[in-house]
Amino acid sequence: MTAETSQTLDRGLRVLKLLADTDHGLTVTELSVRLGVNRTVVYRLLATLEQHALIRRDLGGRARVGLGVLRLGRQVHPLVREAAMPALRSLAEDIGATAHLTLVDGADALAVAVVEPTWTDYHVAYRAGFRHPLGRGAAGKAILAARQQSMTDPGYMLTHGELEAGACGAAAPLLGVTGVEGSVGVVMLAEAVPERVGPRVVDAAREVAEALR
Numbered sequence: 001m002t003a004e005t006s007q008t009l010d011r012g013l014r015v016l017k018l019l020a021d022t023d024h025g026l027t028v029t030e031l032s033v034r035l036g037v038n039r040t041v042v043y044r045l046l047a048t049l050e051q052h053a054l055i056r057r058d059l060g061g062r063a064r065v066g067l068g069v070l071r072l073g074r075q076v077h078p079l080v081r082e083a084a085m086p087a088l089r090s091l092a093e094d095i096g097a098t099a100h101l102t103l104v105d106g107a108d109a110l111a112v113a114v115v116e117p118t119w120t121d122y123h124v125a126y127r128a129g130f131r132h133p134l135g136r137g138a139a140g141k142a143i144l145a146a147r148q149q150s151m152t153d154p155g156y157m158l159t160h161g162e163l164e165a166g167a168c169g170a171a172a173p174l175l176g177v178t179g180v181e182g183s184v185g186v187v188m189l190a191e192a193v194p195e196r197v198g199p200r201v202v203d204a205a206r207e208v209a210e211a212l213r
Contacts, residue, residue: 011035012045016065019055025062077103080180080212081113081128087184087207088115095197097188098126101208102139102171104181108132109140112182124167124187136162138169142183146173156198163187170197172205177212184208 018034019026026034031042046063049055053068084101092099092115101113108131116123134140142157160168170193171185184205186197 008045011037011041012049015042015045015049015063016054016069019063019065020069025058025064027062031063077112080182083211084113084184084208085115087204087211088113090207091115091184091186091200091204092117093119095186095188095200096120096123097186097197098124099184099186099204100126100139102143102183102185104134104143105131107134109134109137109143109183111139122189124164124189126187132163138162138171138187139183139185142171142173142185143181146175146183147181156201158193158198160192168193170201172198172202174205174209174212177209180212 014035015031018031028039028042028046031046032039035042046055046057050057050066053066053071055063056066057063080103081101088099088101096117096119098117099115100111102109102111104110111126111128111130114126114128114130116126132140134144136159138157138159141159145155145157156170156172158168158170163169164187166189167187168190169185169187171183174180174182174184185201188197
């Protein structure tokens with residue numbers, strides 16, 4: 001810690017990170033041990049975070065991440081979208097297909113940024129806000145493959161007709177971006193995805209990941 005930083009804020013952020021990394025929550029004692037501070041300090045940190053709905057405590061006294069974190073998380077989408085736009089524009093123009101950035105939203109894949117090509121006679125209409133189950137479509141499947149580590153790096157997923165009849169898609173996951181789980185892809189009207197599209201999508205996903213780091 002330096003003179004310019006706040007020890008209390010640092011500890012509060014560490015509490016949130018510890019709770020975010022567990023599904024079953026942590027007790028005051030467990031947090032005390034992991035933070036290396038006494039229980040009184042942990043109680044004060046939790047009380048403050050609870051006031052802002054950033055953590056909640058269950059009947060057993062275990063602390064978990066609160067709904068306030070989700071409200072903060074929603075504000076991340078515009079920042080992520082802005083960072084991704086240059087790579088998406090380049091991808092859409094290069095491939096001549098609708099490019100999109102998709103993030104995980106619960107059990108769904110949620111399109112948060114979409115760019116359509118300017119020079120094509122027709123393309124798939126795909127709008128920001130469109131959501132679908134993670135298990136359907138290239139965007140969601142790329143995310144699941146990365147989550148399950150069943151995709152080589154770099155790698156991509158191809159699908160046909162899973163979200164819209166006659167449309168096929170290609171997507172690659174965002175890799176190495178802390179706190180962001182998503183994919184970059186394209187959707188097009190075609191019988192099959194051209195060979196060069198997969199590697200191009202991987203490159204775009206890498207560009208977006210680098211912009212977010």
